[in-house]
Each structure stands twice: as C-alpha cells, then as structure tokens.
Amino acid sequence: MEPVRATYRLCSSANRIEERARALVLEQTVELPDPAVRDTSIRENVIGTVEGLRPSGEGAFLVDVAYPAGAFDGSTSQLLNVLFGNSSLQPDLELIDATLPGEEWARFGGPRFGIDGIRERAGVPERALTCAALKPIGLGVEELASLAATFARAGVDVIKEDHGIADQRSAPFAERVPACARAVAEVKERTGRDVAYVPHISGAPNQVLRRIDEAREWGASGILIEPMIAGLPFLTELVSDDPGLPVLAHPALGGAARIAPELLFGTLFRLFGADAVIFPHHGGRFAWDGGTCTRLAERLRVPRAGIRPSLPVPAGGMAVERVPELIRFYGHDVMLLIGGSLYLAGDALEERTRGFVRAVDSA
Amino acid sequence: MEPVRATYRLCSSANRIEERARALVLEQTVELPDPAVRDTSIRENVIGTVEGLRPSGEGAFLVDVAYPAGAFDGSTSQLLNVLFGNSSLQPDLELIDATLPGEEWARFGGPRFGIDGIRERAGVPERALTCAALKPIGLGVEELASLAATFARAGVDVIKEDHGIADQRSAPFAERVPACARAVAEVKERTGRDVAYVPHISGAPNQVLRRIDEAREWGASGILIEPMIAGLPFLTELVSDDPGLPVLAHPALGGAARIAPELLFGTLFRLFGADAVIFPHHGGRFAWDGGTCTRLAERLRVPRAGIRPSLPVPAGGMAVERVPELIRFYGHDVMLLIGGSLYLAGDALEERTRGFVRAVDSA
Numbered sequence: 001m002e003p004v005r006a007t008y009r010l011c012s013s014a015n016r017i018e019e020r021a022r023a024l025v026l027e028q029t030v031e032l033p034d035p036a037v038r039d040t041s042i043r044e045n046v047i048g049t050v051e052g053l054r055p056s057g058e059g060a061f062l063v064d065v066a067y068p069a070g071a072f073d074g075s076t077s078q079l080l081n082v083l084f085g086n087s088s089l090q091p092d093l094e095l096i097d098a099t100l101p102g103e104e105w106a107r108f109g110g111p112r113f114g115i116d117g118i119r120e121r122a123g124v125p126e127r128a129l130t131c132a133a134l135k136p137i138g139l140g141v142e143e144l145a146s147l148a149a150t151f152a153r154a155g156v157d158v159i160k161e162d163h164g165i166a167d168q169r170s171a172p173f174a175e176r177v178p179a180c181a182r183a184v185a186e187v188k189e190r191t192g193r194d195v196a197y198v199p200h201i202s203g204a205p206n207q208v209l210r211r212i213d214e215a216r217e218w219g220a221s222g223i224l225i226e227p228m229i230a231g232l233p234f235l236t237e238l239v240s241d242d243p244g245l246p247v248l249a250h251p252a253l254g255g256a257a258r259i260a261p262e263l264l265f266g267t268l269f270r271l272f273g274a275d276a277v278i279f280p281h282h283g284g285r286f287a288w289d290g291g292t293c294t295r296l297a298e299r300l301r302v303p304r305a306g307i308r309p310s311l312p313v314p315a316g317g318m319a320v321e322r323v324p325e326l327i328r329f330y331g332h333d334v335m336l337l338i339g340g341s342l343y344l345a346g347d348a349l350e351e352r353t354r355g356f357v358r359a360v361d362s363a
Numbered sequence: 364m365e366p367v368r369a370t371y372r373l374c375s376s377a378n379r380i381e382e383r384a385r386a387l388v389l390e391q392t393v394e395l396p397d398p399a400v401r402d403t404s405i406r407e408n409v410i411g412t413v414e415g416l417r418p419s420g421e422g423a424f425l426v427d428v429a430y431p432a433g434a435f436d437g438s439t440s441q442l443l444n445v446l447f448g449n450s451s452l453q454p455d456l457e458l459i460d461a462t463l464p465g466e467e468w469a470r471f472g473g474p475r476f477g478i479d480g481i482r483e484r485a486g487v488p489e490r491a492l493t494c495a496a497l498k499p500i501g502l503g504v505e506e507l508a509s510l511a512a513t514f515a516r517a518g519v520d521v522i523k524e525d526h527g528i529a530d531q532r533s534a535p536f537a538e539r540v541p542a543c544a545r546a547v548a549e550v551k552e553r554t555g556r557d558v559a560y561v562p563h564i565s566g567a568p569n570q571v572l573r574r575i576d577e578a579r580e581w582g583a584s585g586i587l588i589e590p591m592i593a594g595l596p597f598l599t600e601l602v603s604d605d606p607g608l609p610v611l612a613h614p615a616l617g618g619a620a621r622i623a624p625e626l627l628f629g630t631l632f633r634l635f636g637a638d639a640v641i642f643p644h645h646g647g648r649f650a651w652d653g654g655t656c657t658r659l660a661e662r663l664r665v666p667r668a669g670i671r672p673s674l675p676v677p678a679g680g681m682a683v684e685r686v687p688e689l690i691r692f693y694g695h696d697v698m699l700l701i702g703g704s705l706y707l708a709g710d711a712l713e714e715r716t717r718g719f720v721r722a723v724d725s726a
Contacts, residue, residue: 032498036703074530085616137392138404164392232594255451288452
C-alpha cells in the first residue's frame with residue numbers, strides 16, 4: 001500500500017520545528033522516544049516520515065508527513081489513531097489535511113448511494129434538491145406528522161428530522177417515525193409526487209441498527225446520523241452492513257477547530273460512506289468562511305474511480321432569499337436544507353416552503 | 364428530572380453577549396430562531412435557560428445554562444447533542460463544564476469495577492498501581508509476548524498494549540492476544556504474583572464486542588478502549604452489556620472537540636462507565652497544566668452516591684524518576700503508566716521496570 005499522507009499545522013519556533021515534527025511522527029506511530037526504537041525495519045516500515053516543512057504564518061509550520069502501510073490495519077479506528085489520536089491532545093497542533101491512497105478508498109468504498117442514488121430515489125435528475133427539517137424537540141407525534149404533511153404538500157424533496165429529535169417522551173421514536181412516514185405517504189399518494197422522509201436515528205450501536213430496520217419497515221427513505229457522536233468506526237460498519245437507505249450525515253460534535261472541516265466532513269465522511277453530508281454554509285449561524293465551504297463541497301464531489309460522490313447539504317441558518325446565491329455557489333449537485341427560517345412564517349409555513357421549492361425550480 | 368447544567372466560554376463583546384447566549388441555548392435545543400418558537404410549553408420545558416453571564420478575560424464570557432429534562436431522552440447521544448452538538452462547530456465557543464443530576468448518574472451507572480474492583484483484581488489494596496505498555500507497533504507476536512513476560516517478571520501490576528497496536532499484519536489480534544496472555548500467565552504461575560494483561564480492543568462495534576469475548580476467553584484481565592474513536596454511545600452500551608472486565612479508557616482523538624479535559628475525561632468518561640482513565644500528566648510530552656490534571660483526577664474520584672470512582676492513570680511521557688512526585692500529586696489511588704521511557708533502557712528493560720516497581724513500593 002502507498003503511504004497515507006497527512007499535513008499538520010504546528011505552532012513552533014523555527015529552531016525547534018524539526019525536533020517537534022520528529023516527535024509528532026513518533027507519537028502517532030511507535031509512541032516511543034527515538035533512541036528506544038531498536039529495530040531498523042520498524043524505523044522504515046512503521047514510523048512516519050517528515051516529507052516537508054513549510055512556514056505558515058508567524059510562529060507556525062505546515063508539516064507534511066507520510067505514514068507507511070505498516071502502521072495501519074485497514075480499520076477506521078486505526079486510521080483515525082494514526083492521523084490524530086494522541087496528537088489531538090496537543091493544543092498547538094491541527095490536522096489540516098490527509099491523502100488516502102486508492103487502496104484505502106477502495107477498501108472503505110465510500111457512499112453506497114451517493115449523488116446519483118439519491119437523485120434516482122428522489123426522482124430529481126438535474127436541479128438542486130430541497131430539504132426541510134422537522135422541529136423543534138418538544139412537539140408531539142401528531143404535530144410532527146402534521147408538519148411532515150405540510151412540507152410534503154409544499155413539494156420539498158426531502159423532509160429530515162432535527163438531530164435533536166431523539167426518543168424524548170414528547171415524541172417517542174416508535175410512535176413518531178411510523179406516524180410521520182404515514183403522513184408523508186398519504187400526501188405522496190394524493191399528489192403522485194416523490195418525497196423522502198428521513199428520520200433521525202440515534203442511540204448506541206445495537207439500538208441504532210434496530211431502529212434503522214424499523215425505520216425502513218415503516219417507510220423511511222433515508223437515515224440521519226451524527227458520525228462524530230455515533231463513532232466513525234460504527235458509521236463504516238453500518239454502511240458495509242448495507243442499511244438499504246442513503247445515509248445523511250450530520251456534523252454534530254464535529255467541532256472542527258482542530259481537524260480541518262474539509263478533511264473531516266469532506267474527505268473522511270465520504271470515505272466512510274455518508275451519501276449526503278450536512279455542514280454550515282458561510283454567512284449563516286456558524287462563523288465559517290466561504291473558502292472552507294468550497295473546498296468541503298469539492299472534496300465531497302471530486303471524481304474518484306469507483307467511489308460515488310456524496311451530496312453536499314449546506315445548512316445552518318439559510319433562508320429562501322439565499323437560494324439563487326447558494327446554487328451559484330454550489331451548482332445543481334447540492335441539496336439545500338432550510339430549517340428554522342421556514343418556521344418564521346408561522347401559519348404560512350406551507351406557502352413559504354412552496355416559495356423555497358419554486359426558488360430552486362427557477363434557479 | 365433536575366436540569367442538566369453546562370458552562371460555556373464564549374468569545375463576545377459585552378454588548379452582544381446576551382444575544383449570543385440566547386442563540387446558544389436555542390441552537391442546542393430547538394434549533395429555531397426565537398420568534399419561530401410558537402409553543403409556550405416548549406419555551407418552558409425544552410429550551411435552555413441562561414442562568415449566569417460572567418466575564419472571563421478579555422472579550423469572553425462564561426455562560427451558565429440549565430437545560431430542562433424535556434430536551435433529553437436518557438441516551439448518551441442526546442446528552443452529547445444537547446451539551447455540544449451543533450455549538451462545537453462555532454470556533455469561538457468551548458464547553459467548559461457540565462453538572463449532571465443524580466438521576467443521570469444513576470441511569471448510566473458509571474464504572475462497573477472502579478478503583479476498588481481494579482485493586483481487588485490486582486491484589487493491591489493500598490499502594491499506587493503500576494502499569495507498563497507493550498509497544499511499538501511493528502513488533503511481531505513473539506516479541507510482544509516476550510516483552511509482556513519481561514514486564515510480568517519485573518513485577519508491574521498491569522501490562523497494557525499501546526493504543527496503536529491494532530490488527531496489523533505484524534501482530535494480528537487473534538495471534539497476539541492469546542500469546543501475550545499465555546506469556547503473562549506463565550510468569551504468574553512461576554512467581555505466584557498477580558499481573559493483569561490488558562489488550563487494546565479496536566475496530567467497529569460488532570468487531571469490538573467479538574474481540575472482547577475472545578480476549579476474555581484467552582485470559583485478558585481488562586480491555587483498553589478509545590471512547591472518542593469508538594463513540595461514547597458505544598462505550599455506554601458496551602459497559603451496560605457487562606463485558607466482565609474493567610475498561611481502561613484511552614484519550615485518543617479526545618482533543619478535537621474543544622471540550623474541557625476535566626469534563627470529557629473526568630466527568631463524562633466516568634459517567635459512561637470507564638473503570639480507569641488514561642490522560643497526559645503535565646510536564647510530559649503533552650502541554651497540559653497541573654491544574655487540569657488535579658481537577659481531572661478529582662472528577663474521577665470524588666465520592667458520588669452509588670457510583671464507583673474511576674482510577675486516574677496519568678501518562679504521556681513519565682519516567683521512573685518522577686514516581687515520588689506523581690504519588691505526592693495524586694496520592695495512592697492512582698495507576699502510574701510509564702511507557703516509552705522504560706524502553707530507553709534497551710536490554711536493561713526488566714531491571715528498569717523493577718526500579719519502577721520498587722519506586723512505587725517505597726513511595
């Protein structure tokens with residue numbers, strides 16, 4: 001296998017950077033002081049090599065590292081361990097990027113549906129997809145089902161649940177999901193128009209797997225997961241067990257301050273199998289910059305032999321008025337998720353949502 | 364249920380802090396703009412309340428929040444979602460602390476063995492426990508088993524594997540773990556002295572569960588897990604399924620989220636059931652300060668009705684010479700983990716390890 005390459009941003013003075021970079025590659029592999037590594041083959045086949053040191057602003061350097069195949073075992077957990085396990089505990093270090101060799105991409109396989117699979121299921125071959133969110137937590141089952149019907153009538157392609165809607169007493173999973181699925185199916189029958197209901201699946205792994213089976217049986221068209229809470233190794237396992245439904249990945253707990261967002265949400269979420277990835281678009285509630293969003297979407301969609309592209313889902317404080325701008329920014333291979341701002345319409349929710357759908361149609 | 368209380372550090376000017384704090388509690392619960400929340404009972408029973416705002420250095424505030432019971436569903440995933448799900452994506456915000464009500468502690472149950480259970484299994488009623496690490500990755504099965512025997516002869520209480528030792532071809536799990544367990548058992552038979560072998564269990568959830576069963580069968584005395592890679596909901600599930608072995612928690616990838624270390628490793632790891640928690644002691648390879656270590660150990664051991672204390676395992680660049688200082692710092696309810704620095708002794712590894720054991724005995 002080709003090495004896995006990573007780039008870190010490390011705060012250090014120029015006269016200490018070589019020593020710090022060497023300490024970094026030891027930490028991430030053998031976790032031994034240099035003189036304690038006695039075996040030449042371990043030096044060659046396990047320890048990372050510092051391939052480049054480039055100044056990056058005042059008092060910091062970009063450190064390019066190659067980790068040899070011998071450090072890995074093909075698992076998600078070990079890949080994360082080597083990339084940023086112990087070093088994540090250093091406050092002056094960020095993981096900026098990583099390049100996985102083709103074998104790694106092939107092993108994990110990436111999304112099982114990807115953009116084409118989602119488009120096919122939604123019956124939307126070309127234009128941007130639209131998505132609205134069921135919320136807030138605290139609403140009862142009937143109210144959520146009624147909201148789902150409203151969004152379905154208004155013509156959005158995908159109705160996802162808020163990631164905070166879990167198994168609260170106000171709307172337990174086992175009552176809420178069949179009720180919302182039924183509400184959406186009824187509208188679908190009347191209008192003949194496709195609409196996907198994507199419940200939020202949370203809990204611990206066995207519970208998640210059970211809930212996916214139940215959700216599929218009740219008529220869900222996809223599942224919403226938070227990979228950083230559920231655990232990335234679990235995402236990989238879940239996808240390779242083939243849930244039969246597209247996975248919409250939510251960025252919660254992804255606090256990307258120390259792992260670059262484009263690497264975590266763009267490269268790694270796709271590598272591990274997310275079909276669509278939600279992330280904050282700049283200019284919303286989250287202080288992200290446009291360059292990050294561009295690079296993240298690029299990572300999700302860049303052609304890779306045998307690996308499906310993931311659908312970018314910019315969100316986090318978007319409004320209908322921004323639809324043309326969003327489509328100029330991302331093009332049509334995108335799903336626009338408008339959450340809270342639709343709800344500001346109050347009783348005019350259905351009409352505002354229709355406006356959202358029309359804005360995408362005419363963009 | 365009593366509310367869950369959390370404290371955040373939020374960078375903001377004084378004239379915007381009230382608005383930012385209100386946005387924070389909306390984000391973490393209803394994820395709606397204020398005017399879109401139409402239901403009074405949701406305002407009262409779901410949205411967090413800002414209970415305090417205190418300046419914290421230049422341009423920042425500590426924000427005390429109470430989240431009502433209605434936001435939660437008893438799961439690990441939803442607890443994490445409310446505490447820091449979306450807000451982790453804000454670069455100017457840190458989760459500083461959280462106070463869980465007694466019901467939450469009772470629900471999760473904390474460690475199943477805890478300090479007393481680990482001491483009983485190790486046959487060490489009073490003094491500090493000693494721990495050495497099998498490393499580095501790249502060694503073969505025979506070499507690792509021989510190292511395990513060396514450490515066992517030298518008299519350490521616990522021999523743990525490095526968290527980078529996974530299922531690499533150099534030492535596959537299914538060959539390595541029985542071989543190391545056997546090597547340790549042989550020394551134990553000869554010397555009559557207890558010694559625990561704690562293999563690293565990695566992979567995706569079903570694989571982890573399978574490997575725990577195998578490890579137990581082969582004679583392992585505990586398991587090493589990285590909860591932030593495996594997923595905290597999985598840790599909870601694993602512990603409540605009763606693996607029958609103490610869980611030693613490793614902090615890998617725990618730096619990525621801007622959660623205060625004493626909260627993440629001290630409170631939450633204990634809440635979710637880790638019996639012993641590894642963390643960097645200050646003055647080693649990781650730039651942590653002593654106050655953080657004190658508070659973290661305090662969180663692990665503070666008496667809580669019906670909840671076992673977790674054993675602090677300071678590590679990350681410790682040397683035998685620091686043993687007296689470490690025991691003055693942590694007292695005797697501690698396990699001292701000396702990793703790489705023992706290996707600097709080369710062929711004198713066993714003797715250096717004996718020195719470690721003697722230093723703890725005489726402290």
